[in-house]
Each structure stands twice: as C-alpha cells, then as structure tokens.
Amino acid sequence: MSTSVEIKDLSLNYGTVTVLDRLNLEVGKGEFIVLLGPSGCGKSTLLNCIAGLLDISAGQIFISGKNVTWDEPKDRGIGMVFQSYALYPQMTVEKNMSFGLRVAGMPKPEVDARVKRAAEILQLESLLQRKPVELSGGQRQRVAIGRALVRDVDVFLFDEPLSNLDAKLRNDLRVEIKRLHHRLKNTMIYVTHDQIEAMTLADRIAIMKNGVIQQLADPHTIYNKPTNLFVAGFIGSPSMNFIRGDLTGGALNIDGASIPLANYEFKAPMNGAAVLGVRPEHVVVGEEAQKMPFQVESEIEIVEPMGADTIAWTKLGGQSLTFRADAEVRLVPGQKVLIGFDPGRGSVFNGESGERI
Amino acid sequence: MSSVSLPAGIEPSGPRPRHVTATRIGIYAFLLIAALFFLIPLIVMIMTSMKSMSEIRGGNIFALPMQPTLDYWVKAWSSACTGRDCYGLAPGFFNSVKITVLSVPVSIVIAMINGYALSFWRFRGSELMFAILLFGAFVPFQVLVYPIIFGLSRVGLFGTLPGIVIVHTIFGMPILTLLFRNFFASLPVELFKAARVDGAGFWRIFFSVMLPMSVPITIVAVILQVTGIWNDFIFGLVFAGRENMPMTVQLNNIVRTSTGTVEYSTNMAATVLTGAVPLIVYFVSGKWFVRGIAAGAVKG
Amino acid sequence: MMIVAIGVFVIGITFTVVLSFTNSKLFPSFNFVGWRQYEILWSTPRWVQSVTNIWFYGFGHIVLCMGVGFALAVAMDQRIRGEDAFRTIFLYPFALSAVITGLVWQLMLDPIWGFQAFVRSLGFADFTFAPLANGETALIGMIVASVWNGVGVTMAILLAGLRGIDEEIWKAARVDGIPAWRTYVSIVVPMMRGAVATALVLLVVNVVRTFDIVIAMTGGGPGIATQMPATYVIDNINSRNVGHGMAAATCMLAPIAVLIIIQAVFRWRASRRGRTTS
Numbered sequence: 019m020s021t022s023v024e025i026k027d028l029s030l031n032y033g034t035v036t037v038l039d040r041l042n043l044e045v046g047k048g049e050f051i052v053l054l055g056p057s058g059c060g061k062s063t064l065l066n067c068i069a070g071l072l073d074i075s076a077g078q079i080f081i082s083g084k085n086v087t088w089d090e091p092k093d094r095g096i097g098m099v100f101q102s103y104a105l106y107p108q109m110t111v112e113k114n115m116s117f118g119l120r121v122a123g124m125p126k127p128e129v130d131a132r133v134k135r136a137a138e139i140l141q142l143e144s145l146l147q148r149k150p151v152e153l154s155g156g157q158r159q160r161v162a163i164g165r166a167l168v169r170d171v172d173v174f175l176f177d178e179p180l181s182n183l184d185a186k187l188r189n190d191l192r193v194e195i196k197r198l199h200h201r202l203k204n205t206m207i208y209v210t211h212d213q214i215e216a217m218t219l220a221d222r223i224a225i226m227k228n229g230v231i232q233q234l235a236d237p238h239t240i241y242n243k244p245t246n247l248f249v250a251g252f253i254g255s256p257s258m259n260f261i262r263g264d265l266t267g268g269a270l271n272i273d274g275a276s277i278p279l280a281n282y283e284f285k286a287p288m289n290g291a292a293v294l295g296v297r298p299e300h301v302v303v304g305e306e307a308q309k310m311p312f313q314v315e316s317e318i319e320i321v322e323p324m325g326a327d328t329i330a331w332t333k334l335g336g337q338s339l340t341f342r343a344d345a346e347v348r349l350v351p352g353q354k355v356l357i358g359f360d361p362g363r364g365s366v367f368n369g370e371s372g373e374r375i
Numbered sequence: 376m377s378s379v380s381l382p383a384g385i386e387p388s389g390p391r392p393r394h395v396t397a398t399r400i401g402i403y404a405f406l407l408i409a410a411l412f413f414l415i416p417l418i419v420m421i422m423t424s425m426k427s428m429s430e431i432r433g434g435n436i437f438a439l440p441m442q443p444t445l446d447y448w449v450k451a452w453s454s455a456c457t458g459r460d461c462y463g464l465a466p467g468f469f470n471s472v473k474i475t476v477l478s479v480p481v482s483i484v485i486a487m488i489n490g491y492a493l494s495f496w497r498f499r500g501s502e503l504m505f506a507i508l509l510f511g512a513f514v515p516f517q518v519l520v521y522p523i524i525f526g527l528s529r530v531g532l533f534g535t536l537p538g539i540v541i542v543h544t545i546f547g548m549p550i551l552t553l554l555f556r557n558f559f560a561s562l563p564v565e566l567f568k569a570a571r572v573d574g575a576g577f578w579r580i581f582f583s584v585m586l587p588m589s590v591p592i593t594i595v596a597v598i599l600q601v602t603g604i605w606n607d608f609i610f611g612l613v614f615a616g617r618e619n620m621p622m623t624v625q626l627n628n629i630v631r632t633s634t635g636t637v638e639y640s641t642n643m644a645a646t647v648l649t650g651a652v653p654l655i656v657y658f659v660s661g662k663w664f665v666r667g668i669a670a671g672a673v674k675g
Numbered sequence: 676m677m678i679v680a681i682g683v684f685v686i687g688i689t690f691t692v693v694l695s696f697t698n699s700k701l702f703p704s705f706n707f708v709g710w711r712q713y714e715i716l717w718s719t720p721r722w723v724q725s726v727t728n729i730w731f732y733g734f735g736h737i738v739l740c741m742g743v744g745f746a747l748a749v750a751m752d753q754r755i756r757g758e759d760a761f762r763t764i765f766l767y768p769f770a771l772s773a774v775i776t777g778l779v780w781q782l783m784l785d786p787i788w789g790f791q792a793f794v795r796s797l798g799f800a801d802f803t804f805a806p807l808a809n810g811e812t813a814l815i816g817m818i819v820a821s822v823w824n825g826v827g828v829t830m831a832i833l834l835a836g837l838r839g840i841d842e843e844i845w846k847a848a849r850v851d852g853i854p855a856w857r858t859y860v861s862i863v864v865p866m867m868r869g870a871v872a873t874a875l876v877l878l879v880v881n882v883v884r885t886f887d888i889v890i891a892m893t894g895g896g897p898g899i900a901t902q903m904p905a906t907y908v909i910d911n912i913n914s915r916n917v918g919h920g921m922a923a924a925t926c927m928l929a930p931i932a933v934l935i936i937i938q939a940v941f942r943w944r945a946s947r948r949g950r951t952t953s
Contacts, residue, residue, distance in 0.1 A: 092852025104843035118851030606772030657770035
C-alpha cells in the first residue's frame with residue numbers, strides 16, 4: 019500500500035501553548051483513518067493542519083507524494099466535510115456543489131457531469147434545486163459530502179461530520195459513509211469523539227491526547243491490546259475495569275486475593291505496582307465462572323438491565339468492578355454470586371507510567 | 376496566494392513564509408487614511424481652542440499652536456456670552472449634570488422593571504405593548520413635541536426640571552426596555568421557574584434573582600443613557616426652559632451669539648468642554664460602549 | 676409607567692394627526708379644516724425644499740455610511756494589528772453630540788479658516804472646497820459631517836455581522852478555492868441580511884430625525900438650502916402655526932410607517948417559511 023498522506027514532525031504552538039507536539043503519521047492510499055480523542059486533544063487541529071486551514075509551527079505534510087506544507091487548501095488535492103455542514107445558505111444544492119468548480123473556471127459540461135455523478139452517488143438528484151434550509155440535517159450533510167466529492171480529489175477530510183445529527187440519523191449516515199468509502203476507495207481521515215463511529219468505520223484508529231498520538235492501530239488491537247491506561251479507559255462502554263495491586267512472582271496481589279497472570283503475554287515483565295485491566299464482558303458469572311483461571315465470590319451492588327444484556331456492579335478486593343451478564347441471568351442487589359475471568363485476556367499496565375507491560 | 380514556484384533545493388517545512396502582499400498594504404493604508412479622517416476634526420478642535428485669534432488668522436487650522444493658551448477655555452467656561460448674559464458654559468454644565476443625574480436612574484429603573492415584566496410575566500396585551508414600544512423607538516421626536524408641550528404645560532411642568540426629566544424618561548423607554556427585555560429573554564427560563572417553584576413572587580424574583588444578574592446590562596444602559604442625555608439638544612431646547620438649559624443648547628447659543636468675525640478659539644474651547652464628558656465616558660468604558668451600540672441597535 | 680409611556684406615544688401621535696386637520700394656532704383648537712393644512716403644506720416652497728433636501732441628504736448619508744462602513748468592517752475583519760485602536764478611533768465621533776459635530780465641521784469647511792484656506796496656503800491658489808458657503812453644495816458639507824459622526828456605528832454593526840458568520844463557511848470556501856473577495860460578495864454578504872437591515876433601519880430613522888446638526892452647522896441656510904422637515908415642524912410650532920406644523924409632522928411619520936410595514940411583511944414571510952420547513 020503506497021502512502022497517501024504523510025505527516026513529519028508536525029508541531030503547532032500558540033505562544034507557549036503546544037497544541038500538537040512533533041507528530042508523525044502515515045496514511046496509506048485508500049485507507050480510512052479515524053482520529054479519536056476527548057475534546058481539546060488536538061484531533062480537529064491536526065485535520066485543519068492537513069487541510070492547510072491552519073499554519074503549522076514546524077514539520078512537513080505530504081499528500082500523494084507532494085510536499086504541500088506551504089500550499090493553499092485548494093491546491094492540496096483534498097475535500098473537506100464540516101460539522102456544521104458549512105453549506106452556502108443562499109445557493110441551491112446544485113450551486114453549492116458546483117460553485118468552487120465554476121469559480122476555478124472549469125467548463126460547464128464538465129461541471130455538470132461531476133455534479134450529476136456526485137448527486138447520483140449520494141442520491142441527491144431530486145434535491146438539486148432545493149436550498150439548504152429546505153433540507154433535513156442528514157440531507158445537508160450529504161450535500162456537504164457532495165461538495166467534497168465533485169472536487170475529484172484523493173483525500174477526504176471529515177471534521178466530526180455526524181455530531182450535529184440525532185442518534186438515528188447518525189447511524190444511517192455512518193453506514194452511508196462506509197458504503198461510500200467502499201465504492202470510491204479514497205483515502206479518508208475522519209475526526210470524531212464518538213468511539214462507536216471510530217470502531218465501525220476505521221481501518222486504523224489514532225487515539226490522541228494532549229496533542230500526541232497515544233496509539234495508532236486497527237480497531238481490534240486498540241480494543242484488545244490498548245497501549246496504555248488512557249487508551250484502555252477511553253475505548254469501551256462501560257469502560258474497562260482497572261484493578262490496582264502489587265505484581266510479584268507472576269501474580270497480582272490485591273486485598274484478600276491473588277490474581278494469577280501465568281497465561282498473560284508480558285511485553286516487559288516487572289515487579290511492583292501494576293494495574294490489571296479487564297473488560298466487563300470478559301467477566302462471567304455462575305457455572306461458567308468455575309471454568310475460569312480466576313474465580314471469586316462477590317456480592318452484587320447495583321443492576322442495570324440494558325435489554326440485550328445486563329450490567330452489574332460489584333466489588334473485588336475493595337475495588338469497584340462492573341461486568342456484563344446475559345440478560346437471561348437473574349441478578350438482584352445483595353445476591354452473592356461466583357464471578358470469574360481469564361486474566362490472560364486482560365491488559366496489565368505499569369502502575370506508575372500507565373504503559374502496557 | 377497561489378502555489379509559489381520554489382527554487383530547487385528548498386523543501387517547504389514549518390510555517391508558510393509570510394509575504395507582505397499588496398492587499399495587506401492596501402488594507403492598512405485604507406485604515407490609516409480613515410483613522411486620519413476621523414481624528415483630524417478632534418485635533419483641529421483642540422488645537423484651535425488653544426490658539427489666539429491672531430494666530431488663527433496668521434496660520435492654518437492644521438498648524439500646532441505656537442503659544443498654547445487655556446485662556447479661551449476659561450472664557451468659554453465662565454464668561455462667554457449667550458445673548459445678553461455672559462456667564463459662560465458653567466451654568467449649562469451644571470444643568471446638564473442635574474438633568475442627567477435625575478433622568479438616568481429613573482429611566483433605567485423603570486425600563487428594567489418593564490423589560491423584566493415583558494419577558495417573564497406574559498399578561499394580556501403584553502405582546503401589543505411591546506409592539507407599540509418598538510414602534511416608539513422609530514417615531515421621530517418632532518411628531519410628539521407639540522402634544523408633550525401641551526400636556527406638560529397643562530400640569531405646569533413645561534420648562535421645568537421635572538418636565539425635562541419626564542421627557543427623557545419617556546423617550547428613553549423604548550430603547551431601554553428593548554435592551555432589558557432582550558437581556559432577560561436571553562436568561563434561561565428555568566431560572567425563573569425554579570424561583571417560582573420556591574414560592575417567590577414578582578418582586579421577590581426581581582430583587583433576589585434578576586437584579587444581581589443584570590449588572591453588566593445595567594452598565595451598558597447607563598453608558599447609553601448618560602451619553603444620550605448629555606448629547607441631547609432638541610429636548611433641552613424645547614422643554615428645559617431658560618432656567619435649565621443644558622450644555623449643548625448653551626454651546627449652540629454661545630456660538631450663534633458671536634458678533635463680527637467668528638471667534639473660533641472660544642467656540643472650539645466651548646465645544647471641547649461640552650464634548651469632554653461623553654468622550655471621557657467613551658474612552659473609559661471602551662468595549663461597554665460598543666456593546667451598548669450592538670444591544671441598542673433595534674433588532675428587526 | 677410603561678402604560679404612561681405607551682399612552683404618551685399613542686395619544687401623542689393621535690393628537691398630532693388630529694390637530695393636523697385643524698387650524699390651531701398657538702393653542703389647540705378643534706376647528707376642523709379638512710385637508711387644507713396639507714394643501715398649504717405641499718404648496719409651500721420651504722416645505723417642498725425640505726423634503727427634497729432630506730431625500731438628497733438621506734440618500735448621500737445612507738449610501739456613504741453603508742459603503743464606507745462596509746469597507747471599514749471588511750478591512751477590520753482581516754486579522755489586523757491594532758484593531759481595538761482603530762475601532763476606538765472610528766467610533767468616538769458617535770459619542771459626541773450632533774451639535775459638536777456640526778460646529779467642528781463648520782470650522783473645517785469654513786472658506787476663510789478651514790481646509791480650503793490650508794490647501795490654498797500650500798500654493799494651490801484656485802483650490803475650492805467650501806460647500807457650506809454655497810446653497811447648492813451646503814448639503815454635501817452636511818453629509819460629510821454626519822458620515823463622520825455616524826459611520827462608525829454602521830461599521831460596528833456590520834463587523835458584528837461579519838464575525839457572526841460561521842467560521843466553517845470560510846474554511847469551506849478556502850477548500851473550494853474561492854478567492855476572499857468572491858467569498859464576501861457571493862456568500863458572506865447575502866448571509867448578513869440581518870446586520871444590513873439593522874444598520875439600514877437605524878440610518879433611516881436617524882435621517883428622518885435630522886435636526887441638531889442642521890441647527891449647529893448651517894441654521895438651515897444659506898437661504899433655505901439645508902432646511903429639513905424636522906426644522907420646519909419646530910419652526911411652525913414656535914411661530915404659533917400649530918395646525919400647519921402638525922400636518923408636516925404627520926408627513927414625517929409616513930416613511931417610518933412604510934419601514935414598519937416592510938418589516939412586518941418580512942416577518943410574516945419569515946414565519947411562513949419557518950412553518951413550511953419545520
């Protein structure tokens with residue numbers, strides 16, 4: 019896979035505030051990359067730098083092998099879709115899509131052909147003569163995508179495109195974007211704070227915090243092998259259980275119990291303060307628990323029935339533990355149950371640095 | 376800025392090189408020329424007020440005063456003539472202070488209560504009342520001048536201090552009520568509902584919840600009213616009477632009184648003195664003044 | 676108190692309109708004379724001149740304020756240095772009363788002392804710029820002064836309108852490769868209809884009221900070259916011809932009424948459009 023977008027040592031400072039810190043990123047051709055993180059982590063800033071809408075402080079940006087660090091946005095071979103859609107309100111859908119091309123002096127037949135194709139892909143044919151105010155949120159965002167589409171570029175940039183939509187529309191449009199990617203096979207860089215969007219859309223996810231990429235990997239790896247406590251806690255809902263204890267002799271000692279880590283693949287074995295991360299769905303209850311390497315009797319505190327499954331809250335060695343049980347299992351507060359999990363499926367982190375070990 | 380062709384060997388890296396473009400120079404040139412146009416009258420006004428008449432005759436208005444003097448300021452303040460009287464601007468200044476000090480609090484308190492009532496307590500006809508008030512903001516004063524003269528003389532207040540205060544209060548009402556209504560309407564209704572659930576009534580909510588929150592908008596209103604009333608000319612001319620003539624009216628009278636050649640030194644000194652109060656308010660209040668304009672600009 | 680204020684507006688206007696159909700002199704009388712006062716009014720040269728004047732003055736004032744105000748607002752919107760300083764300078768004249776504005780500009784435009792004398796002293800002996808001295812150009816002098824006083828407000832309102840445009844619109848236009856001037860003309864200005872309307876309404880209202888600056892700057896002269904409807908009304912009240920003055924005052928209400936009707940139509944259309952889309 020050849021490289022489509024390459025970012026080298028990119029930094030952005032406002033005075034003494036560092037927003038992006040010597041960041042490196044390589045995006046393969048046709049790849050769908052999601053930049054994910056809490057607000058203020060620099061993900062949108064990074065996207066704006068790639069687009070050329072923000073001037074960077076240091077570093078280089080290459081798109082399709084060309085150094086575009088100093089190029090204007092229009093010369094970078096990108097199309098961009100914004101959170102607020104940013105449609106030109108007094109222009110029809112057709113004019114919204116064609117305006118940039120006409121200003122650039124493209125011959126009319128060519129403009130028409132491109133608009134027609136984009137409208138067909140996005141099923142906007144019947145709406146071409148409408149104005150943005152006459153469209154629903156989902157339709158507006160499709161027009162915004164169309165405006166990027168007609169530019170016939172290699173790279174699409176999405177800046178939280180679904181954040182202004184309600185939950186139902188968001189799901190529909192998410193699938194539509196995925197379908198679009200399959201059809202067009204463009205490189206797409208997509209910014210969101212919604213982990214479901216990230217998990218479902220991405221070939222690779224870049225999780226950011228404080229202007230630094232914490233982990234760049236495919237969704238499966240991100241979910242199952244988070245590189246540090248931040249990534250582990252950020253991805254997954256309900257979030258991962260963190261059990262703090264003392265790591266000695268291949269077991270994690272906590273208040274009143276010892277969790278064997280014999281089948282855990284250590285990257286860098288150590289002794290001392292450590293944190294074991296266990297996904298709620300990896301904790302099982304009742305008969306199944308008896309098959310697990312680690313089992314413990316515990317008392318249910320709170321039960322949240324979600325319909326498809328049930329989230330239950332309990333304690334392990336004085337620390338809070340949530341687990342996801344089958345909806346058929348009847349759980350009530352105060353009940354004593356046997357729970358168990360396989361520590362080998364969990365993640366162990368250094369208690370001080372928070373890095374995976 | 377189109378893509379710049381670069382000499383071979385230079386790899387773009389880091390921030391875009393900044394070019395001083397012609398557009399940029401043009402923008403600054405335009406702004407500087409405009410600034411000059413705005414500043415010159417003020418400068419001329421101050422410089423002229425410090426020049427003797429012979430110096431004005433000898434030089435030009437843009438020349439710096441060779442022997443700056445404040446004599447004309449003193450004359451304008453205490454001995455310039457309006458008609459037969461030669462007391463200068465001082466009486467006008469104190470009249471303006473009296474009118475402003477009385478009118479500003481009265482009009483603001485009333486407008487604040489009105490705005491509060493109109494935004495939170497919907498009553499029969501409140502929409503209509505608001506519409507009429509809005510209309511009042513557009514009506515030229517001259518249309519109402521005679522009816523008010525007539526009404527005030529009927530109750531014996533025409534040409535008195537209370538009379539001019541009432542006039543300022545009434546004519547300040549539309550814009551101030553609008554200002555406060557828009558402010559209260561921007562507050563969350565939940566605030567009001569919560570207070571009602573707690574059992575607070577009209578006045579209780581006003582004094583304990585709304586009043587403490589209205590400090591910023593009240594400052595804006597005070598600035599708007601102080602400058603507005605101080606600068607007023609027509610109401611002072613028509614309604615204040617000889618005893619309470621405000622500074623602006625007196626300024627105009629002094630200037631009109633000059634006999635023979637116009638004594639620009641005194642005139643400009645008087646102008647500077649009259650303009651000093653609103654200018655000080657403006658420079659001290661800065662952004663608040665701008666906010667007042669934005670808020671006072673009748674929203675369509 | 677609100678009721679009193681509203682009462683004053685409603686009763687006052689009614690009173691004015693009713694009196695305009697009477698032959699009231701100093702005191703109101705209810706001796707109705709029908710449209711007689713209006714007939715006299717429109718055949719009085721001074722009134723006709725006042726109306727012509729206000730059209731000319733109003734047109735000049737509004738066009739210049741909008742044009743210069745918009746140019747200033749756009750220039751201020753280019754991330755310039757010293758924006759606060761420029762804003763302070765452009766807006767300070769508005770803090771001064773129209774009387775002061777009139778007096779200062781009277782000096783600036785005085786043929787013997789002012790700008791003309793200055794340019795002549797530089798050696799251009801034939802230079803002439805003294806609009807106030809001549810009846811045909813006196814209104815131009817007044818327009819210069821009133822624009823100096825009021826254009827800052829127009830700029831402030833339009834600048835607020837420009838700043839209210841969604842940042843992402845500008846980004847989208849940059850990605851589309853639309854030049855900045857084209858973005859202003861085709862996208863941003865049509866989006867600022869609200870700010871433009873607000874600025875225009877304020878300008879119209881202020882033009883109709885024009886009084887102070889006339890008194891301070893020209894006293895209505897030379898001759899009747901700078902008389903305005905407002906000065907006409909006040910003069911007629913002073914000269915004890917109230918019925919006639921009230922007819923003139925009622926005529927002054929007309930443009931405001933038109934403005935309000937236009938606004939009502941826009942509101943009605945907006946609310947209708949709102950209903951069809953939601």
